[in-house]
Amino acid sequence: MTKRNTKAKQLILDSLKNTKSAVSQEILQKELGEEVDRATIYRVLNSFCDDGIVHKILSDDGKYYFAFCINCSGKQHKHNHFHFRCLECGKIECLPNEMDVKLPLGYKSVNFNGFISGYCANCS
Known part of the structure; x- marks a missing residue:
């Protein structure tokens, strides 16, 4: 079964591509x-996450945010990086440096959900 591209999907995808930060459903x-109801946004965001189009970030404020994937292929997410939430403007960004966390054998x-909060370059 192929997934069809609906107007709602395209609007949400365009919005995610055009923003420079992660966004919540809200x-x-x-x-x-x-143009698009709340339930549809929720369903489409989770579908995009499953398809490797966006990645989901759990913020320190308890909300989920979604960021457009840049270097992912299909369902293979590569997001071993920290996310940063500005306490002043609220912007959530993916920080560019990938992290290599050494886990115990086995x-x-x-x-990976690394999260830092503080003040961004514009607000500090």
Whole structure:
């Protein structure tokens, strides 16, 4: 079964591509207004995550944010990097440096969720 590209999917994808930071479902809802309902945004974001189009970030504020994937292929996410939330402007960014966390013998990493909060270059 192939997934079809709907208007809602395209609007959400365009929004994610055009932003320079990670966004929450709530932020997307405000941006898209009445064009796409909340449940559709939630479903599409999770579908994009499963398909390797976006990655999901759990912030220190307890919300999930979604960022457009740059170097991922298919369902293979490569996101061993920290995320940064500015306490002043609220912007959430993927920091560019990949991290190599050495785990004990026998352990296998599936997900990495490193998070830092502070003040971004514009707000500090």
